[in-house]
Amino acid sequence: MTTRRHFVQSSVALAALGAMHPFAALAQAFESVKIINGFPAGGTADATSRRVGEKLAGSSYTKNSAVVENKPGAGGRIACETVKNAAPDGATLLLTPYSCTSIYPHIYSKLNYDPFKDLAPVSIAAVMHHGLAVGPLVPASVKTVKDYLAWAKANPKDASYGSPAAGSTPHFLGALLGISSGVDLKHVPYRGSIPGVTDVIGGQLASMFTPSGDFLANHRAGKLRLIATSGAKRSPFSPEVATFAEQGFPELTTEEWFGFYAPAKTPAPVVASANAAINAALKEKTVIDSLTTFGLIAQGSTPAEMDKSQKDEYTRWGPLVKKIGFTAES
Known part of the structure; x- marks a missing residue:
């Protein structure tokens, strides 16, 4: 009984340590991760994905630069669906504007992903x-x-x-x-x-x-x-x-952001690891300057801050979409 009690106490202590130090729960960095965005090469979404992705190399999150995959079409929905269905291990991220997660639920009655249930906020990346x-x-x-x-x-x-x-x-x-x-x-x-x-x-x-x-x-x-x-x-x-x-x-008057998401049920320590690496990349002068050429302001966040902003924009755009009268069927 003493041994079992000691094991349980030790497990609780290790879990608390992992929560305080997210990298401790990540056994080792990924060899590489994938960033998927739903827009063509050459645009602002692509630029954000690539500028941040290349600076993730050597972090506790990934050893190498991220591989960027463009899946244009359906206004970014294809990319969202792809990441929804990816393994929830943190090796695949979505980069998308908030319109795909805060506005689309108001206009698509049969949206093939639920942005509040199928995607986990990681970090805001840039404001435009x-x-x-x-x-x-x-x-x-x-x-x-x-x-x-x-x-x-x-x-x-x-x-x-x-x-x-x-x-x-x-x-x-x-x-x-x-x-x-x-x-x-x-x-x-x-x-x-x-x-x-x-x-x-x-x-x-x-x-x-x-x-x-x-x-x-x-x-x-x-x-x-x-x-x-x-x-x-x-x-x-x-x-x-x-x-x-x-x-x-x-x-x-509006300012939109690009943000990184992981599939839902990605372990919190892995999300924290990705968040730390992304925020570190967004503070690098080369990333800031590069995004500037695309009219983007580098700006990171915590997952909780991003989640709140997403919900705030969802609430704000609801009556505006109703005023416009647009639906996917219109």
Whole structure:
């Protein structure tokens, strides 16, 4: 009996030690881990996955850089489903914008994953502002949101805007702008930002709502014109561009984040290990500077902070989605 009591007491002590020191419960670092994102190469999701993933090497979480796998399509849902079905051992992570976990539940009655039950928050990775940009199909005299709306009203045949996916945050920003202004703006969904931006530059599409970082290089090169951003304050990457709020559309104020998730039931010590490695990577100057070129602000979090933010955004977007009236079947 004494021996058994000693064993139980020792086990409790070791469990407490593991909770205090998460790496103690992780027998050894993975040889490599996989980061899956649901958008094409070259965009902000891909950049975040790769910049952070390569800096995980040599951590207590993984010995080598993460392998990034792009699974574009269905607005990021394919990637979410893939990670939902992955082994809950911590070797596979999802990198996704919060629209896939906080907005999609409001618009897809048959969503093939439950973001609150099938995915475990690990860490926020980066914060982005969205933007509205116009291309050569829109006259150079259009320099503000009100200019754009006046042009769109006068040219209904060409008054279309693209977004990286139906049901994404940029899609809804365009819809809210149309509702608040009374101008009929037709939505054109793409498989990620880059194809839509390419069509704007080529004059096949009038405008695009998407993360403003996906516009920056072409905005600076004069190939398209960024005319508004969605942050509470002006973006540090395009301070010359006024926010939607400054231009009279405060309802379009939003900042979205990319976050890392693990499959549900991944052991807490493994989630803690991944969180520590990701947050360490996000503090490295090379990662911060690299994300800056994409209009992203490196920002980590605890799993609990990310979970709260996800739930807060879910609550905030519910009535907005209802106002817009969009569903997967609409």
